[in-house]
Amino acid sequence: ILKTARSFREVGTRRIKKVPTLRGRTVCNLFFEPSTRTRISFELAAKRLSADVINFTGDAKSSLSKGESFKDTAQTLQAMGVDAIVVRHSSAGAPQRLSGWVEASVINAGDGAHEHPTQALLDLYSIREHFPSFQGLRVGIVGDILHSRVARSNALGLRAMGAHVTFVGPPTLMPPAIAGWGVDVSYSLEDVLGSLDVVYLLRVQQERQSEQLVPSLREYATFWGLDGRRVAMMKPEALIMHPGPMNRGVEISAEVADLKRTIVTDQVTNGVAVRMSLLYHMLGTFERPGAPDAPQEPVESAPAEPVTLGSLHG
Numbered sequence: 001i002l003k004t005a006r007s008f009r010e011v012g013t014r015r016i017k018k019v020p021t022l023r024g025r026t027v028c029n030l031f032f033e034p035s036t037r038t039r040i041s042f043e044l045a046a047k048r049l050s051a052d053v054i055n056f057t058g059d060a061k062s063s064l065s066k067g068e069s070f071k072d073t074a075q076t077l078q079a080m081g082v083d084a085i086v087v088r089h090s091s092a093g094a095p096q097r098l099s100g101w102v103e104a105s106v107i108n109a110g111d112g113a114h115e116h117p118t119q120a121l122l123d124l125y126s127i128r129e130h131f132p133s134f135q136g137l138r139v140g141i142v143g144d145i146l147h148s149r150v151a152r153s154n155a156l157g158l159r160a161m162g163a164h165v166t167f168v169g170p171p172t173l174m175p176p177a178i179a180g181w182g183v184d185v186s187y188s189l190e191d192v193l194g195s196l197d198v199v200y201l202l203r204v205q206q207e208r209q210s211e212q213l214v215p216s217l218r219e220y221a222t223f224w225g226l227d228g229r230r231v232a233m234m235k236p237e238a239l240i241m242h243p244g245p246m247n248r249g250v251e252i253s254a255e256v257a258d259l260k261r262t263i264v265t266d267q268v269t270n271g272v273a274v275r276m277s278l279l280y281h282m283l284g285t286f287e288r289p290g291a292p293d294a295p296q297e298p299v300e301s302a303p304a305e306p307v308t309l310g311s312l313h314g
């Protein structure tokens, strides 16, 4: 996925940012939770691949407000012939459940406090742009680990690629049974800052907290926020990352958010390319059982090298 994303990243730099790869395919964005980056990024990714896109939010304008179930909603979309459903839901496991009800490919765009796999993929891609290898790379994921689907997916992805992960934060924001994660834990940001190649900051997810786990956001900022003084403790080449949305003045100061080494906007740009790559891998072949035959039109504009995609264009 990351290798193919390199080619799609190049498509995003062209004047006409579009290839015909998924012409005739339909992608539905099914979002039951707020999103800016992920929803727009998936929409843009599908459109740049020439797919048709439907945006569906489970709000008062849909029949969910009249009592229709998640399953019936999904099967309604299936009956209209969607090829992929990108789903964000407040319940952990919702995308997996959905995948049992529909033939369409299902992509998890964030499920509760469980996982956010495409965020992790775009983060891996973004880190790889700055370091020759993941082997031995030291990544600190800082903040509200307990409620963070981004922390879970990144820990899995980074470890799979050979990086070393440290969860950093107050004990109240660490998940229980962390031993099986294969990560180190630190309760002091300043103890580990100087050893990290990547400082990955998380938002304090107040919407997922049912009790007061930190005394105040001001105290959080004092002990866990990354400000200019703490940046001075980091390795000169170390990166600062954040999945967004950022709370400036809480986990990251405004001055640090705007530093060159803070690659938040690069993460967003790379997110489109990585999601194009993912959609391409899931929908770009017509050889899946039950998939319609490939249209016969010639490929008009394939992504450039280094990865050859031409043979799989519809």
Ligand code: CP
Pocket (backbone or CB within 6 Å): 034, 035, 036, 037, 038, 039, 110, 116, 119, 243, 244, 245
């Ligand atoms: N990083 C992320 O998932 O952002 P959104 O909630 O805006 O999609």
